[in-house]
Amino acid sequence: MKVAVGGPLKVAFRPWVEGLENVPAEGAAILASNHLSFSDSFFLPAVLDRKVTFIAKAEYFTTPGVKGRLTAAFFRGVGQLPVDRSGARGAGEAAIRSGIEVLERGELFGIYPEGTRSPDGRLYRGKPGGLARVALATGAPVIPVAMIDTEKIQPPGKVMPKLMRPGIRIGKPLDFSRYQGMEHDRFVLRAVTDEVMYEIMKLSGQEYVDMYATAMKRQLAEAAKAEKEADKAAKAALARAEKEQAEKEKAKKDQQTGESRTEP
Numbered sequence: 001m002k003v004a005v006g007g008p009l010k011v012a013f014r015p016w017v018e019g020l021e022n023v024p025a026e027g028a029a030i031l032a033s034n035h036l037s038f039s040d041s042f043f044l045p046a047v048l049d050r051k052v053t054f055i056a057k058a059e060y061f062t063t064p065g066v067k068g069r070l071t072a073a074f075f076r077g078v079g080q081l082p083v084d085r086s087g088a089r090g091a092g093e094a095a096i097r098s099g100i101e102v103l104e105r106g107e108l109f110g111i112y113p114e115g116t117r118s119p120d121g122r123l124y125r126g127k128p129g130g131l132a133r134v135a136l137a138t139g140a141p142v143i144p145v146a147m148i149d150t151e152k153i154q155p156p157g158k159v160m161p162k163l164m165r166p167g168i169r170i171g172k173p174l175d176f177s178r179y180q181g182m183e184h185d186r187f188v189l190r191a192v193t194d195e196v197m198y199e200i201m202k203l204s205g206q207e208y209v210d211m212y213a214t215a216m217k218r219q220l221a222e223a224a225k226a227e228k229e230a231d232k233a234a235k236a237a238l239a240r241a242e243k244e245q246a247e248k249e250k251a252k253k254d255q256q257t258g259e260s261r262t263e264p
Contacts, residue, residue, distance in 0.1 A: 001077040002045070002046070005042060005046065005077075006042075006045065006046035006047075007046075009042060009043060009046045010046055010047070012163060013043070013153070013163065013164070013165060013166060014165050015043055015046070015047060015165060015166045015167065015168060016165055016166075016167045016168070017047045017167070017168045017169075017170070018167070018168070018169045018170065019169055019170035019171060019172075020047070020048075020170060022143055022170045022171060022172050022173060023048060023050070023108070023143060023170060024141075024173075025049075025050075026050075026106065027106055028102075028103040028104070028105075028106050028107065028108075028109075028138060028140040029103075029108055029109075029140055029141050029142075029143055029173065030099070030103070030108075030109050030110075030111060030131070030134065030135055030140050030141070030142045030143065031044065031052060031108055031109070031110045031111070031143050031145050032111055032112075032113050032131055032142050032143065032144055032145065032196050032200065033110065033111075033112055033144075033145035033146070033147055033200070034112070034114065034118070034123055034145070034146055034147055034200050034204050034206065035112035035114050035116065035117045035118060035147070036117065036118055036121065036147050036149075036150045036151035037117065037147070037150035037151045037153060037154065038117070038154070039150050039153060039154065039161075039166075040112075040147045040150055041054050041056075041080065041110070043147065043150060043166055043168065044110065044145065044147070044168060045110075047168055048108070050107075050108050051107060051108065052108045052109075052110045053080075053081060053098075053102045053107060053108065053109055053110065054080050054081070054109075054110040054111070055080070055081045055082075055094075055095050055098055055099070055111070056075055056080040056081065056082060058082040060072065060075050060080065060082065061075060061076070061082040062082075081098045081102075095111075095130045096129070096130055096133050096134055096137075099111065099130065099134035099138075100134055100137055100138055103134065103138040103140045104138065109134065109140070111130060111131050111134070113126030113127060113130070113131045113193060113196060113197060113200075114126060114127070114212075114213045115127045115130075115212065115213065115214060116213050116214055116217065117151075117213070118151070118206075118213055119213060119216055119217050119220055120216075121151055121206070122206055122207045122208070122209050123197065123200065123201050123204060123206035123207065123208050123209065124208075124209050124211060124212060124213035124216065125197065125209070125210055125211055125212050125213075126193040126194065126196060126197040127193070127212065128186065128189040128190045128192070128193040129189065131192070131193055131196060132176075132183070132188070132189040132190075132192040132193050133183045133189065135176050135192060136176060136179055136180060136181070136182060136183035136188070136189075136192070137183050139177060139180060141173035141174060141175055142173065142174045142176065142192075142196055143170060143171065143172075143173050143174070144170075144171035144174065144196055144199035144200045144203055145168065145169070145170050145171070145200070145203070146167075146168070146169040146170075146171075146200055146203035146204035146205075146206075147166065147167075147168060147204070148166060148167030148168065148169065148204065149164065149165075149166045149167060150166045152164060152166075153166060169203040169204070170203075171199050171200075171202075171203050174195065174196060174199065176192050179191075179192060
């Protein structure tokens with residue numbers, strides 16, 4: 001897949017990279033990145049010599065038909081692990097177990113602390129469960145990563161990607177061994193996650209929003225729904241007004257016609 005996918009990606013988009021020396025040549029490490037685009041999981045592994053394993057929603061692996069089987073084969077080939085997101089807690093535990101297994105094999109584990117893609121290009125609050133628990137349970141260093149401009153390559157609703165150079169900044173590894181054995185302390189998990197997000201913010205230059213991206217997506221969806229309903233109500237009101245006006249004009253015309261007929 002590095003040849004079939006990574007090679008053409010590098011040739012076509014020519015991503016620039018800073019801090020490549022911060023990724024160890026061997027041994028376990030966690031790559032914690034911001035998440036701007038679906039393509040993040042392809043550009044980052046493409047510029048590294050080592051395999052990076054990410055987690056992905058199980059739907060990518062269970063879709064029926066030929067297309068579904070090809071999609072599943074593709075995601076497995078690029079190092080994605082399926083995680084069932086039908087239950088929030090179950091999904092979190094599955095992600096943690098997957099991450100620990102990857103790191104225990106001495107490999108690279110990729111994770112997006114925000115939990116989902118940014119809805120507007122800003123950096124959102126990291127979720128403390130997955131990243132921090134995996135880091136403290138394994139002792140693996142956390143390497144902050146910033147994806148730059150990947151959301152501009154294929155914005156939502158666009159079919160054809162735009163040929164432009166995305167960037168990748170890789171920070172120095174963060175050591176959280178001082179918190180070893182404290183992976184069930186929620187204050188420690190929050191502190192670890194916030195430290196990683198701060199480093200990602202410095203690397204990416206993004207505006208930081210102290211709320212979860214999932215909450216912002218809900219707000220945007222609710223606002224869009226409310227706007228759609230308001231637009232629908234306004235159109236209905238306009239249609240009623242036009243109908244009433246037409247009826248009034250018709251009644252007035254009929255009255256004038258009747259009066260003209262009764263004149264001697």
